[in-house]
Amino acid sequence: MRAFRTPLTTVTGLLASIAAAEVMIVDNDTPTPLQVLMPLSAGIKVLGISTVLGDYDVDAATYEAASCLTPGNLSACIPVYKGAAQPLLLTNDTYQQWQQLYGSIVWQGCWAGDYASPVPTNATYNYDENTGAVQWIMDSVKTSKENVTIVAAGTMTNLALALAQWPEMAEKVKLVIMGGYVDGQIAQATGGDFTNDLYTDFNLMLDPEAAQVALSAPWRELVIVGNISSQIYPTQELFDEIVTVSGGLTAISQNSTFGYVKETVGNGTLPAFNLPFWDEVASFIATYPDLVTESYDAYVSVDTSYASPFYGNLRIVPADLRPKKGVRTSKAKLVTGIDVERFYGNVVNALVRDWSSYCSTGRSTSLMNN
Ligand SMILES: *[C@@H]1O[C@H](CO)[C@@H](O)[C@H](O)[C@H]1NC(C)=O
Ligand SMILES: *[C@@H]1O[C@H](CO)[C@@H](O)[C@H](O)[C@H]1NC(C)=O
Ligand SMILES: *[C@@H]1O[C@H](CO)[C@@H](O)[C@H](O)[C@H]1NC(C)=O
Ligand SMILES: *[C@@H]1O[C@H](CO)[C@@H](O)[C@H](O)[C@H]1NC(C)=O
Ligand SMILES: *[C@@H]1O[C@H](CO)[C@@H](O)[C@H](O)[C@H]1NC(C)=O
Ligand SMILES: *[C@@H]1O[C@H](CO)[C@@H](O)[C@H](O)[C@H]1NC(C)=O
Ligand SMILES: *[C@@H]1O[C@H](CO)[C@@H](O)[C@H](O)[C@H]1NC(C)=O
Numbered sequence: 254m255r256a257f258r259t260p261l262t263t264v265t266g267l268l269a270s271i272a273a274a275e276v277m278i279v280d281n282d283t284p285t286p287l288q289v290l291m292p293l294s295a296g297i298k299v300l301g302i303s304t305v306l307g308d309y310d311v312d313a314a315t316y317e318a319a320s321c322l323t324p325g326n327l328s329a330c331i332p333v334y335k336g337a338a339q340p341l342l343l344t345n346d347t348y349q350q351w352q353q354l355y356g357s358i359v360w361q362g363c364w365a366g367d368y369a370s371p372v373p374t375n376a377t378y379n380y381d382e383n384t385g386a387v388q389w390i391m392d393s394v395k396t397s398k399e400n401v402t403i404v405a406a407g408t409m410t411n412l413a414l415a416l417a418q419w420p421e422m423a424e425k426v427k428l429v430i431m432g433g434y435v436d437g438q439i440a441q442a443t444g445g446d447f448t449n450d451l452y453t454d455f456n457l458m459l460d461p462e463a464a465q466v467a468l469s470a471p472w473r474e475l476v477i478v479g480n481i482s483s484q485i486y487p488t489q490e491l492f493d494e495i496v497t498v499s500g501g502l503t504a505i506s507q508n509s510t511f512g513y514v515k516e517t518v519g520n521g522t523l524p525a526f527n528l529p530f531w532d533e534v535a536s537f538i539a540t541y542p543d544l545v546t547e548s549y550d551a552y553v554s555v556d557t558s559y560a561s562p563f564y565g566n567l568r569i570v571p572a573d574l575r576p577k578k579g580v581r582t583s584k585a586k587l588v589t590g591i592d593v594e595r596f597y598g599n600v601v602n603a604l605v606r607d608w609s610s611y612c613s614t615g616r617s618t619s620l621m622n623n
Contacts, residue, residue, distance in 0.1 A: 271543045275402040275427065276300055278393060280336070280386070281532060282307025282362075282407030282456070284318040286513050288536040289331060290603035294617065295540045300393050300401070301332040303386035307407035307456055310363040311338045313370045314407070319378035324512030325608030325617075328379055336386030337410035340460035347559070348459070355562045359450040362459060387414045394422050404539045405467070406431035406532035408456050413463035416470050423470035430468070431535040432456045433477035433553070433567045433587065451483040451529070457555055458565030465555040468567070469581040476542075477553065477567070477587045482534035489523045491597050496521050498621040499605050510620065513604045530596070537596050538588060547590030552582040 272295035279288050279302045289299050302321070304314035318333040345364045352358060362368070381389070390411060394401050403426055405412060415422055437452025444451075457464040468475070495518050496502055502521050505511040538545055551569040558564060575582045606617045 272296055272540055273402060273542055275400045275539075276397055277539065278303060278390060278401060278403045279318075279536070280305060280390070280403055280405045280407065280411055281318070282309055282311075282314045283532065284314065284321050285532060286321045286324070286516070287530075287533040287600060287603055288404065288406070289321055289327065290325070290513065290606070290608070291533065291536045291599055292540045293608075293611065294599070294603040294606065297540060298399075299331055300397070301334060301389065303334045303336050303390055303411055304380075305336040305386070305407040305411050306338055306340070306363055307459055308360075308362045310368075310370060311335055313363075313372050315380050316372045316376060316378050319380055324509075324516065325611065327608060327611060330612035332389075333380035334384060334386035334389040335380055335382075337408070337414060337463075340408065340410055341413060341462045341466075343460060343462075351559065351564060354560075355564075358453060358455065358458065359446050360453065360455055362455060364459070386411050387418075390415050391419050391422060394425050400427065400473070401425065402427040402429060402539050404429045404431075404532075404535050406456070406535050408460040409463040409467035410460045412470075413460075413466035416466055420470070423472045426472055427474040427476070427539075428467070428470075428472045429476040429478065429535055429539040430456075431478050431482055431532050433468075433479045433585075435479065435567055435569050435587070437480060452480060454566055457567060461555055461557050461565035464565065465557045465581075468585070469554050469583045471583060475553075475583055475585040476538060477585045478535045478538055479587050479589065481588050481591060482531045483529045485530045485534055485591075485593060485596060486527055487517075487523060487530065488597075491600065492518045492521055492523055494597075495601055495604060498601060500622050510607050510609065511605075513606075513608075517604055530600075533600070534591065534596065537599060538591060541595070541599075544592040544595050545586075545588050545590070546592055548586050548588045550584060550586055553585045553587075554580045554582045 276298045277292045302318040315335045322328045432454050434452045434454050441449040441452045499514050552575040556563040605620050608617045611617045
């Protein structure tokens with residue numbers, strides 16, 4: 254339980270010196286608070302959240318984005334923009350047809366037969382209704398005085414649409430994506446449905462053409478988080494640590510300042526159906542590039558042949574054998590290791606904070622007992 258204690262006590266000073274000197278755009282189908290709080294707690298400005306279809310339909314993704322900001326009173330300075338509602342080429346029919354040819358995808362996101370929107374009836378939520386996400390992404394990159402990192406953790410559709418209009422945008426941006434699984438076939442065939450899902454590149458497979466446009470573009474830097482993010486989970490030790498440094502479950506439930514803590518730990522017991530810190534790991538890697546402990550470089554592209562069992566899957570090739578004139582590839586850093594202790598330390602540090610005056614002061618205060 255005390256495993257996080259050491260990194261936590263030194264967290265602020267240490268992290269300030271190594272956070273990326275960038276501003277960030279969060280582009281996602283399933284925005285969660287930590288994707289925003291982690292960079293903010295490291296002093297990185299988050300320009301906004303752009304939403305896209307994927308696990309959720311785009312309206313639900315937009316609702317989720319707005320909901321991430323409410324407990325921290327962050328809506329006034331972190332705008333939300335609604336993006337692509339459908340893939341470039343695939344339709345629900347051709348998506349289903351492909352599965353008839355090559356086999357079912359375990360998790361089918363917003364096109365699953367039993368998909369239900371998480372948006373409550375008559376819910377009201379704030380987003381910028383005047384500007385679409387694609388235009389906003391281009392405008393933000395164009396006008397930013399600081400280098401922009403985009404953390405893309407949904408389908409790549411917004412990025413592909415922006416690149417169609419402004420191909421040179423890529424050269425100005427560092428792109429970090431969640432997903433990009435290259436070595437999971439044995440696990441998928443032998444591990445059961447959940448493991449199969451962990452190695453299914455759903456974000457790429459729901460819009461393969463957009464994924465290829467985006468992942469083969471000439472980014473300033475391209476980082477692919479890969480299966481490392483499927484290996485890092487919320488743990489009971491983490492929950493215990495969060496509860497302890499927050500002053501206990503009673504304090505958490507009685508004070509709305511602990512809104513993010515409460516949402517995260519609930520009654521303090523890890524849920525039985527516990528999912529990895531998928532997108533949060535991508536945000537961590539974008540925030541602290543120095544805390545990547547292991548990676549390799551390769552040239553990447555996405556299979557866009559519909560008549561292929563690997564339609565929408567990432568392919569990697571070495572530099573010397575990459576196609577010179579055929580399928581466009583891009584150099585990427587594929588991450589295989591991060592400093593996991595520091596990741597957990599950051600989760601605690603970002604959640605156990607009073608964010609309520611961040612928009613007016615640019616600061617947040619730690620709520621940790623020591
Ligand atoms: C997508 O197709 C499946 C299978 O036909 C269907 O059950 C589902 O309702 C469709 N979803 C949408 C959003 O059209
Ligand atoms: C949603 O709003 C409509 C129109 O205002 C109203 O008739 C309906 O009762 C509301 N539904 C719920 C569940 O609040
Ligand atoms: C942006 O990144 C480039 C390349 O990494 C670097 O040379 C430049 O100094 C950075 N600009 C700012 C404002 O940080
Ligand atoms: C996860 O990815 C790494 C690096 O690509 C690979 O070596 C490893 O086999 C993968 N794990 C599984 C279970 O596929
Ligand atoms: C909630 O916690 C904050 C931070 O510790 C504190 O400033 C505030 O007074 C608390 N509010 C209540 C109602 O206890
Ligand atoms: C606490 O929450 C967990 C996860 O949501 C749930 O499985 C468990 O039943 C809850 N326990 C109590 C005592 O409410
Ligand atoms: C919420 O943020 C606004 C600035 O956007 C600020 O005026 C207000 O005081 C904040 N609310 C609280 C409870 O701190």
